[in-house]
Amino acid sequence: MVTTDDRAQRLLESAAKFRAPFQLDPTLALYSPQDNVDSLAHPRIAAWMNFIGRDYVPKLPAAREPVLLLLPCTRTKPYILSTEHRRINAALLEAGFVPAAPAEPVLLAFRAEGEPEALFSLAPLVHPDGVVVHRAVISEPLGLVPYEHMLAWPGGTSPAVLYDDPGLFEDRGNAVSPWRADCTAERVSATRWKWGPAEKRAYVAMHNAMAEAVATALARFGGVYARRISWVAPGLTHRSFVLAKAERAAHGIVATRQVGAERLALTGANDLLPPALALTALPTRPQCAAALARLAQRLGRSPAEAAGHFGRGGGDATPLALPELLEDLLAAVLPGPRARAA
Template structure:
């Protein structure tokens, strides 16, 4: 009887995963990664292994010869393809409002574009490099597990193959959600503490640290190849979350509220960030900073006519069922940093 419950739970989760993929794109059933162990195992899946070889060995961006070039790294999202998510739409809309436009025509499927809101410009679904017409170019990419980095222009395909980035679901590294487990796995050590709520055991924690450090290493490997092509490398990732941890060097973790290690049974394992592995001239700038968030919370409170201690829900949801990264108060920080490159 218990085995049947586990199977049904996996089937239910698969159904939830399917709902995250926007037609005409479709979920690959083999790329549903519900735990740290699933993540590690995915690295040998043919689609993921080929992607990692592509991004670390073969990929080269097609950038303008002149001007200021920014690599803007955004977080992956539950909604696929990423640009259709509420978070990416809010970020890209702000870039649009600041005058940034695609330099080429590379839209996502028309079926998807047709589902934009009436006030959304079609350019929000274009994945080519952006230009403000004043010499600044923004090349967008996505920090993603298990793929490390996904340049925007490869969201639908690469080298004549469909991209895995619009065909997967990976909630398996988000421990605090309480369901980042695969209890049907033989190596599961997670313990159920309530309906749909689990806590990680030693195997989940070890697999998490291993996967985390592999992602950081791969991200650094990509930056070693292409990072020098840009005048700035900015990761616009939510404070305290896994994507920021992939980037930050050891000395910066405490300041950003990101833990430096995890206790796995009786052993404490250290996290490695991409910046630990990169020379200073290739390191990634993590935004927003802690002070930026404090200022943004105060501004949000004034906008909502309340006090900073009472904006929790509006802050965490980003005003668009997203994260704080989508808030105009924080996006001001990103735009300011981009404009500073022009001075």
């Protein structure tokens, strides 16, 4: 029998992901697709969606080439303190980018020995060559989180430092809320569950709501960027939020989800955006294969032997944070001779 004590234990695990002074809002602990769908009516989430979808406008330094760089959300809150974001941002700084504003004082408390203060700035990054990178995070249940509003926004404390949401990854086996009356998941082991029809249907609803949220925002202000790059891991839900139907096969991302006798379509932001405002989803599968080969060479192993290291991003991260793939990110952000010089 599953009881509310199970949720209490999950809340303890969620709270442990936060570093003081940042704290979990228990009403924003979302453990299943159904929790995610319900969260869209949460006052904090609804207000955020209205802000990003209707009011928010990026404020960028003057630039010849402004670039939007969408990064994935992370279990660590704030995102910028995660291993993944630290490594990505460090690579941008090493390539010559400089933040347009100082680091956030509250974040400097987490600075490790040898890390530059610039690593903890939430401001756009400016390159001497005229490129400005505006960082944002693609997230459920928030859709789009501009870096500068990671900690605060006009509504107060940003919900981006208040929530925990592992709820849209079925293969992890724990993305369920068995204490809910509408839970249809089946327990397959002591620690793993298999989604039922209610979870699958809610997944499609939340997936498409997040794609719409991203597209609604970019339809308003995406034209300020010369390039729009989504740097999210292949095969994960965040990549699926972005891709149009015609792009999915090349990325190994399904276009539909079977729910009982129905096959429900998955919509990506690029389905809803005009081609001129579409996001470029990177890294590509060929880039990942080439990066794995370079990693294997660096480690002195075969690609098969290096695959585990690749999948873990060399530690507590994803492949997005590996030097071999960060070469491809820099080439996209600083195309041509500039990336090679950097």
